[in-house]
Amino acid sequence: MENLLNGKKYSKESLTDLNSKELFAIYSENKDRTIRNELVNRYLYIAEILSKKYINKGIDYEDIFQIASLGLIYAIERFDVSKGFEFSSFATPTIIGEIKKYFRDKGWAIRVPRRIQELSKKVNNAKVVLHQTLQRVPKVSDIAEYLECTEEEVLEAMEASQVYTPKSLELSYDNNGEDKDVTLMDLIGEEDKDFASLENKDFLVKCLEKLNHMEKQIIKARFFNNETQSQVAKKFEVSQMTISRMEKKIIKKLQNDMQSLS
Template sequence: MSKNIEDIKEKRREMFREYSKTKDENLRAQLIEEHLYLAEILSKKYSGKGIEYEDIFQVASMALIYAVDRYDIEKGYEFSSFATPTIIGEIKKYFRDKGWTIRVPRRIQELSKKITIARTDLTKLNQETPTVADIANYLGVTEEEVLESMEASKVYLPQSLDISYTNDGDNETNLADFIGQDERYYDQIEINDFIEKSMEVLNEVEKTVLIDRYFNKKTQREVGEKLEISQMTVSRIEKKALKRLKREMENVIKI
């Protein structure tokens, strides 16, 4: 199974090498299609936060194309490690630039900006969070208009997840508190690349022992039977391989 996966990865590496030389459009299209899963995974990570998944996926797909064009396989890292931050960066930029995610009247948008400024000014002036009535009096509008604008502003996506919102004039909550859990496959992408890069220092027997022991959950006896060696030999190989892997991981982290 692991051999088949490695064969696929090596095939893709060869495709990237060939594309870097020829810039063949058909090869480019194939590389993009085979890595669309990255755009899908990362789009799901940011869906449900005020912008439709289809829009996010389109942005992520464009970023993937950009990553395919810029990727240099000779630098030694996996494509997913290069493409992931590129895609995330474009998605976050889209969230910042998108602003109002549904169409609202311009008067509401303009009043919302004034309310933000008024809240800051009144907080500095009175050393406390202003009420709706305070803001309405400061701006010369009705409390209903303030409430309407504040309700509409819920569809507005601020640039920073650290921006605070007040609740009933007392409690403050960061936007980040409303964000759901991260997509677990995103972390797995980076972890897999990290492990694969570190395991390059091991020989085939050492790789087999660690993969069977820690990924396939086999006992030392079962691994020994597979490799036709004693359980004690498997134990020595495992300990040696773990030490080498630990040193290599520490070196990768330093890089």
């Protein structure tokens, strides 16, 4: 064993006769990547078992397994064989921690605040507990009381949980006996493109009513007729600098009006 700790490089074949504790002892001394790879191969089954517990949670198994394997490497790097613990007991929480961290960061189709993510988990757990305790489906008020939070917070968490696994736009629904089913895409409303235009038009009309005659003419010439400042200045027989100053003054008025409405 002493000879193995002298900074020597090892082939995979030379490590097969050593037990895991010996390998960890050697690795803690020389950090030989060949030894680490051997340890990874010996304990990869732990990453595989833990990864399978998170199947059908909204992320592909292959991605989860990669994260679990990375967690296994972290555990190997941090493990201290001299403390007498079993490596599997040390590695399991490390790997699960990495998987959960990945789910928090990547598992939600839409980014949701961490506070809501955590509350969503508590709500789901509360549903199970209260269903067994009350022998019925728990109400929002039951969950809120159990978690000591407001009903609004529970509803927010329940709504947020719907974005954890996105639904396909091609998901079909029965169309009350009609020949063709309705897809989710058909049911999603879209923003009225004319709504913003109407709002802006109404806003401009009200703002223009506050301008004097010359200011209205300048706005009309510059932004409706697309005339240059020079053309407008010639029309009113003033300098271009005067038109520029008046234009800035008018725009400032409109900005102030918009801020007062928002």
